[in-house]
Amino acid sequence: MVTDVTFSSADVMLAGSLAVPDRRAPVPGVVMVGGSGPSDRNNDAFFPPIRRRLGEAGLAVLSYDKRGVGESSGDWLEATIDDFALDAVAALDFLRAQPGVQAGTTGLFGHSEGGWVVLRAAAREEVPWVVTNGCPGMTPAAQDRYALATALQTIDGLTSGDADVTLAAYDRLVEAGRRGAGFAEATRIVRSSPIPAAVKDLFGEYWSEVDERRWEFTKRKQDHDPIPDALRLRCPHLATFGGADQLVPVAASISLFAAAACHPGRHPRATLTVEVFPHADHRVQVGGGTDLASGYLETLTRWITGLVRP
Known part of the structure; x- marks a missing residue:
């Protein structure tokens, strides 16, 4: 069951959707952060099928309207990546505090620009894992x-x-x-x-x-560089891409994230897993942007559950 929620981040009030599976024991959670522009809690129609699959796998899921979008206050055009990262951390804190949610296994998922946001958040906060989808490795x-x-x-x-x-x-x-x-x-x-x-x-x-x-x-x-944040990660990172992404240089992004993962100063827990889905677009969709690539949901769910469950 999905419920509407609100939570504060600095001087703005963010509105979102929360789904917590009905389980006897506390469950892991994930905060989903949308992409560039006026992205809402569904990131158009991209998030709902992912949210459903993660919920079926036993994860609590929170996604929210960007500041100034939908039912959230504020103005995204007045914000910075740092502001968006603060919002992601506020969402993470809110989800971790919910009854039935296991705080220590609750992580972050960011699409496109949202990938830059969750990397910035994970570089500053103790996060057990982070997923980026279609996130450029460059400015x-x-x-x-x-x-x-x-x-x-x-x-x-x-x-x-x-x-x-x-x-x-x-x-x-x-x-x-x-x-x-x-x-x-x-x-x-x-x-x-x-x-x-x-x-x-x-x-x-x-x-x-x-x-x-x-x-x-x-x-x-325009000159935000995600690699310094990648270098500061202290948790596993899954980077997923569509092989036919027309907006992001996938091979170059993978190379940059891989170089960061090989840096001698990288934290030992900061592993990097890369999954590329051939013929898929920026949202890892195929068929003209109507269906998620075969295996994407399974890969995402398997990676997360493999980390959060013994």
Whole structure:
């Protein structure tokens, strides 16, 4: 049974959904953290099937609306990765305090941007395990550049020179953000860039979603590096990816997380397990984004239950 709950995090009140299996003994738990943008407790339709399977496996599950989304107060556009990590820790503390939940075996699951969030939270708090799904191993600026380059490859008749010009415009925006340029200057960069006609719609769609507040949010976030957090982990980490992810450079991300796992300063409990599901997308879905990849739920459940149960 899923119930609506609320809990506080600093100066915001977060709303979410909690499901605790009816068991005689306390059960492990998991907090699920959504991806970028205005993600709600269901992360669109991605979380419900995962939540159901984890519940069937005997885990308590809590997911919540990002600050300023759904029934949560606050404003995600005014937040930072640190703020989101504080929210994840608040959710973790709330779940651990629930009757019937075994606090010491309750961990974190983060999708995409949520992966950066749970890595930051796990690097700072005592967490028994952490799962990231589709989490880039590099900065948002590098990941977004990859996503743009991948999208450019789908445009018929686009030359390599056209792609280079478009990516150069993106690079100028990133550099403008790094030196603190305002939204007006960023808009002038976009309008003055010689973006080829073949990609004007694509780039225009990207920029049409950006206003002054989103530009400021992007500037704050664009150079967040998850690897220092990965180096500070003190618990096992499962990193899952869709092999056909068009938004995240999967091979490069795996390489970066693996290098962190091999660092001589890595905590001995901080093992790394990587699972890649061929032909699956950013949400490890296949069939045009309608079904989770075969074996994904089983793999996720087996890894978690293998850690939390003797």
